[in-house]
Amino acid sequence: MQYVVRLGSEQARQQYPLEVSEVARWEQISSNQWQWCFDLPNVPKDHIIVPSFANLDEDYRYQFSALQASTYSLHPVPARSTDTPAKNQTENSAKLSCHIDCWHTESDILGGRIYLQVMAPQMPSRYLLCLSVRPLEIDVDASIKLPIQRTLQAVRPQPISQMQADQKVARSICSPTALTMALDKKSPASNWQATIDACHDPLTNAYGSWPLAIRWAAQVGVLGAVEVADSWQAACHALQQGTTVVCSIRFRKDQLSQAPLAQTAGHLVLLYGIDRDEVLVCDPAAATHDEVPRRYDLGEFTHAWLHRRGAAYYFCKH
Numbered sequence: 001m002q003y004v005v006r007l008g009s010e011q012a013r014q015q016y017p018l019e020v021s022e023v024a025r026w027e028q029i030s031s032n033q034w035q036w037c038f039d040l041p042n043v044p045k046d047h048i049i050v051p052s053f054a055n056l057d058e059d060y061r062y063q064f065s066a067l068q069a070s071t072y073s074l075h076p077v078p079a080r081s082t083d084t085p086a087k088n089q090t091e092n093s094a095k096l097s098c099h100i101d102c103w104h105t106e107s108d109i110l111g112g113r114i115y116l117q118v119m120a121p122q123m124p125s126r127y128l129l130c131l132s133v134r135p136l137e138i139d140v141d142a143s144i145k146l147p148i149q150r151t152l153q154a155v156r157p158q159p160i161s162q163m164q165a166d167q168k169v170a171r172s173i174c175s176p177t178a179l180t181m182a183l184d185k186k187s188p189a190s191n192w193q194a195t196i197d198a199c200h201d202p203l204t205n206a207y208g209s210w211p212l213a214i215r216w217a218a219q220v221g222v223l224g225a226v227e228v229a230d231s232w233q234a235a236c237h238a239l240q241q242g243t244t245v246v247c248s249i250r251f252r253k254d255q256l257s258q259a260p261l262a263q264t265a266g267h268l269v270l271l272y273g274i275d276r277d278e279v280l281v282c283d284p285a286a287a288t289h290d291e292v293p294r295r296y297d298l299g300e301f302t303h304a305w306l307h308r309r310g311a312a313y314y315f316c317k318h
Contacts, residue, residue: 002230003041004132011056012128012223015316017241018234026123034123040066040112043105043133048309050102052130052211052225053077053116054218060120066103068112072096074103077211081202100201101210101226101311104136128316130225138230140306152239153273153280157185159292160192162284175199175208176216177284178246178270182315183222185244191220208266213246213313224315230306235271238314245271246313247281249304256300260285271312274298 007024008016027035043049051064051074065073072094075083095112096103114131118124162177163170176199180188183195198216201209210226217224227234235245246268249256253263260283261267273280278295286292305312 001041001044001047002134003043004130004227005038006128006130006225007036008128008223009124009126011126012316015318016128016223016225017238017243017314017317018227020128024124024127024129028123029117032119032121034118034120036116036118036129038114038131040109040114041133043109043112044135045105045107046136047105047133048102048136048228049096049105049114050132050210050226050228050311051114051116052128052132052214052227053118054128054214054223054225055118055120055124056126056218056221056223057120057122057124058219060118060124062116062118065115065117066096066112067115068095068109070094072098072103074098074101075203077209077215079201079203083203100204100206126223128223128225130227132227132229134228134230134310137308138306138310140303150276151274152236153275154239154242154244155185156272156280156293157181157244157270157282158188159282159286159289160188160284161286161289161292163287164289165192165196169196169207173199173207174268174284175210175213175246178268178282179213179217179313181270181282181284182244182246182313183217183220183318208268210248210311210313217313217315222315222318224313226311226313228310229312230310232302232306234314235312236274239271239273241317243315243317247271247305248309248311249301250308251300251304256304257297258294259283259296260287260291268313
């Protein structure tokens with residue numbers, strides 16, 4: 001199954017490149033705590049469930065939980081070093097497994113609920129809230145169906161190579177580097193270090209947390225969301241609206257020709273266009289800034305992106 005729900009304030013409904021259906025119904029559960037609750041449709045086994053929340057208010061913290069016989073909570077955003085990390089492994093009888101950014105269904109989920117608790121002094125009023133579901137893995141042979149218009153291009157940002165950063169972190173910062181290019185197309189380097197710092201997760205000591213990337217975008221005034229998809233439809237629509245897309249890809253050796261990485265179990269690149277049978281990307285893993293702009297084969301890139309998870313960051317027009 002493929003499923004997505006998007007809720008947001010007026011700003012999100014006007015500026016997000018994908019359709020935002022309505023506002024969220026917030027319930028106040030304490031003086032500084034607000035809750036949203038959603039009934040999941042029935043979700044089959046071996047699916048991924050990805051929640052996403054962004055709020056333009058500066059002072060807030062949030063946590064997503066799933067309820068299906070037991071409670072499965074992702075760790076709070078932003079996390080603190082004293083928080084308990086979400087566990088990747090659960091007991092054999094568990095319905096869901098918790099990962100850093102999402103849940104995987106270990107069996108069919110019937111009648112599940114998703115809760116979002118926002119810790120803030122006032123009810124969220126400038127926000128974007130998304131929940132997307134798809135099979136964990138799909139056959140992508142039929143997913144290279146693009147709109148009739150085979151040439152789409154947003155503005156290409158000034159390229160940044162993650163390999164030009166401090167060598168202690170250079171190989172770990174593809175997410176904040178791609179995010180920096182997405183948020184500031186003219187002079188991203190001036191905000192690069194601040195983005196890297198904001199994307200550091202103290203619980204995992206990693207920089208690839210999807211929620212932290214979306215939170216930082218909101219902190220600099222841009223609402224966005226992480227969503228999973230099983231086709232090119234959402235990405236093409238975003239490009240048509242002039243917004244770039246940060247895609248999470250993975251591929252084995254020699255599966256993505258011309259890529260600076262021989263293989264990867266998880267890497268983020270910025271997609272800014274499609275030119276017939278090629279995609280136009282800025283790949284932060286390139287050795288130098290000049291080598292970051294790349295052209296990848298459409299079919300190979302589709303497999304690298306959509307075969308497993310199919311996650312991407314989408315942003316409001318700015």
